[in-house]
Amino acid sequence: MMLNTPALTPGTLFARETLWQSWLDVEAALSEVQAEMGVIPESAAQGIRDAARLDVIGIEALEADIQVTHAPILSLTRLLARTAGEAGAYVHWGATTQNVMQTGRILLVREADREIRKALAGVLTRFSDLADTHADTLMAGRTNRQHALPITFGFKVAGWIEELTRSVDRLDGGARRLFALPFGGAVGAMHAFGAEGRELNRRLAARLGLRELLVPGRTNNDLFADYVVQLSLLAMTVERIASELYLLMSQEIGEISERLDHGTVGSSTMPHKINPKYVVRVLADTAELRGLAAPAMETGRSSHEGDSATNQLLGSILDRAIPLAWDMARRFEGLIARIEVNAPVMARNANLTGGAIATERLMMMLAPMIGRAEAHDLVHHAIENHSEEQCSVADALRNDSTVLAHLSDAQIADALDPTGYCGDSSSIARDAAIAGRRTAERL
CATH class of the missing domain: 1.20.1160 (Paired amphipathic helix 2 (pah2 repeat))
Structure with a gap:
């Protein structure tokens, strides 16, 4: 299902208007499925679909009503029903607030997930090119930040490819679990729909491109927490790679640099300085995103069949974590696109110990x-x-x-001679390049 929201960005993903429109999209999809099943008239579904747009029901009117009710879904469905005319009698048929709110958020998270994957595909493609190009580029392998054995830069990148691929695998699992329909009526057992409840759930899930839940209740916060934790683990991997690049950029090592645009200034007071610009922003993003794993797990401690307190916390965490992950992935892709390798310096450093x-x-x-x-x-x-x-x-x-x-x-x-003692560095680098491109294509 395509959302009626305009082109999304990390900054607008969970903006007020974006969320409101996602809820309207869910209400419209619900009415269409119910009409197909004969639960409501077919004409009602068309009327609801036509009215289910923010520019139709009125943003200012909705905002004013929410200020009175402090119940956003009640206000939204009230205005939707009023705008839809006779069809409005069938708006929100058998649904409850959390059904619509959580489903709308899941649809928006899925949009962000697609963009995160696109960025990771770009990173893996660039890494694969680096692994191929530098499969034989000599550098010092380091353990405990001291010279260990000779390797190639392609081998180092191979390790990044494999670790990032593991992050993608974990994200796959989190997404598969999260992208499910939490639509079960007031407590999750589809009370208002009689014998047709589970069939309605199945059809609505299919229409929205989500999987079914056996118990589509309101306390499945573990699914959201799981996904945020996977993003935090992704941030851990991105941080490890970016931190190593940052260290290799230091003047005493000088093996890596960022390609900066003409006119870039490093310091307002030291004319000679050209500081790294892209890696530092990535590192700031990763540290913040990693820190959201623990509070995300607090949201799973909901009570009984519904708990607004944990839902409030969950919304707050998602508002921070998902856009941040999207920004982090895009900035990471931008950083990797600007990485330049100084092969002569790598070779010089590998020979610092005189053999x-x-x-x-x-x-x-x-x-x-x-x-x-x-x-x-x-x-x-x-x-x-x-x-x-x-x-x-x-x-x-x-x-x-x-x-x-x-x-x-x-x-x-x-x-x-260190050039003759790099083990399987070259072959591992080339195999990793193949694997990296394969994962990028899948993403």
Whole structure:
């Protein structure tokens, strides 16, 4: 079902007029299904559909009525009934406030979900291109923020692709569970519809493109909380990637930069500064969105068959979380589109340790001859005891009689070349690129 709302943005997604129109859309769809089933006259459904627009019932009139009733759905259905003429007698037939409010919100969340997925598809496409292009681009692998082993930048991006794909999988699950019809009348058992209640629910769900709930009650807040938690986990992944990019942008590392437009200024007082602009906004969004997971779970503690207190909290959290997630996804896509890779600096940094970054390879060459533990200690002590001012790592190992007893100078030099010790980095990067594009196409 297409909503009658104008083009949505994160800022207008849950705006007053947008919500009101989504409720009108639900009322119109309900009347059409009821007319098909003979619950109300066919002419009534057409009259309700024609009147179910904000510009028809009047925004100012609706606002004024809500100020009196403090019951938005009552005011909305009252004006809709008045505007629809004779058909108005069948408006909101057997429905209750929360049925309409929650269904309207779900339809709007689904619109945002589509846009979030589009942005993630763009990110995964760009990541896949980076993984392919830089499958063989040497860089230092780092653990505990220290040089560990040589990798390629494509391999690093492969890890981002796979983690982001897991986030998409989790979002899929949350969306599948959330996009269900919470329409069950006053308490969820379809009292006002007699024997036709469950069939009405089935048909209305199909018309709105939602799945059915066996118990379409008013306290299924866990579905909303679940979805917000999935968005928070997505924010965690985005934050991890963006934080790493931010660190790699630091001047002392310089392996990554943002492509900034001409005229961008970094500081009002320091003329030399060109600060990162895009990554910092993404990081701010992710921190805020992550923080909404805990309050979202508070909304699941509703009581009995209806609880306005938790519903008020839920509305507040959704108003913040869904537009924020949409903004975060768009900004993340914009950031990744501007990422530039400085391959020469990556290679330079990978060689900062003078070959020490690849000494695991040398150790594994010695291991069959003297044992792995002894080989580890031998290489470790040779590096530990050498002075960079006096000799290189390679020279320190060449000066060790035990090493020389088993390996030639050429073998030592070859072992310490980081370009020859990147493991499966290249093949993993290329496989991840294929997987990333596959997920992007599905999104």
